[in-house]
Amino acid sequence: MCGDAMRPTILAFFLHDSKYGEKIRGDERRFLELGKEFRKLGVRIYTIEHVPLQEYFLDKPVYSSVMTNAFLKSRSKISEIFRLLKVLTIVVVTVLRLKFDLIYVHNQDFENVLFAFIAKILSRKPLVIVIHFVPNEQTKRKQVHRAHSKTMILARVKELLWRVFLRKADACIAVSRYVAMRALEEIKLRKVYVCGNGVDLEKFRSLNLSKIYDVAFLGRLDFVQKGIDTLLKAWVLVCSKMPDAKLIIVGGGSEEAYNMLKQIVDRLGLSDNVIITGFAPEDALPKILNMSKIFVFPSRFEGFGLAVLEAMACGLPCVLSNIEVFRELYNDVAIFVEPDDYRSLALTIIRLLKDEKFVKRIGERSREHAPSYTWTKVAMCELKVLYNVLKSKGRGTNL
DSSP: OOSOTTSOEEEEEEOOOOBTTTBOOHHHHHHHHHHHHHHHTTOEEEEEESSOOHHHHOSSOOSEEEEOOOOSOOSSHHHHHHHHHHHHHHHHHHHHHOOOSEEEESSOOHHHHHHHHHHHHHHOOOEEEEEOOOOOHHHHHHHHHHOOHHHHHHHHHHHHHHHHHHHHSSEEEESSHHHHHHIIIIIOOSOOEEOOOOOOTTTSSOOOOOOOEEEEEESOOOHHHHOHHHHHHHHHHHHHHOTTOOEEEEOOOOHHHHHHHHHHHHHTTOTTTEEEEESOOGGGHHHHHHTEEEEEEOOSOOSOOHHHHHHHHTTOOEEEEOOHHHHHHHTTTSEEEOTTOHHHHHHHHHHHHTOHHHHHHHHHHHHHHGGGOOHHHHHHHHHHHHHHHHHHTTSOOOO
């Protein structure tokens, strides 16, 4: 081994499409949190990424970055080809120059998996992939709606390759049992380890701040996935009964999504009742959550839903869409409403806002539930998988 038996060296692929100040996904935040935990446990990490993120989120670096500077989306097929060739060259040079024991992919996005698989072939080192989500019919319909026939053919080829790459991985880790079952059924993987997600309980906690907002939503501005349209329709009904109610929507997204959100708010006559922050710095999130009475997350599909856990750690009662993964994670803690049922969502919000004792009781239940999810537990689980993979290849010992 390059590292000793208990301190492996990892080559991580972090080719994320997020940019600080615009949008950050839960899986990117997860990688940075685990990077801190891995470093505490003596694991050395080299990371191939397009743009830096750790400098914005972490007090000190936890990995050695190999930059591609290939983040910007291309405007033509030719420029996209050159972009991919640039990334490929960097990957090949990195694999040939660095010494490492194992390849670790922070999520299942095609570009991460593609270049990690190439690194696996070149280095003959084991590959471990973390799966956050397996596309369902809703996401596939979204792709079909947006794509032309030629694009759909390319998308189908990419999907087939993606499935092959995941099946060739030495191990796959899922963030929930729901995702693991989807991977076993849809991708036909032989085995998937479930390690979950965590929450920083020092950052996300009760701060005893005055409640300024009645309801908070935290997440990317994705109308198809996050159900923001359902929330806004429900908010019209809430405001008809409670004219002074305030909803805060926190999250980054494209300029198009941000403008669409503002237009819908204006069209529904909610300008005085909805606060749109756009992208919010990481340190601001606990304060915003603590200044809110209720957290609402009406997603149509998720692999985990990290924002829910963070809201619970701050002691907020959570109203969630009744989808399988939320039932798995929060069944005895949250309040559930069927996806897209904005009338039921509105009635639930009104009932909660008018019953302070009930809100307090559900909030306490949330606060008690959150500590069962820690990044230390997640890191130990994943490292056990990594060590077992190395052991099976004759390159290390079990944790």
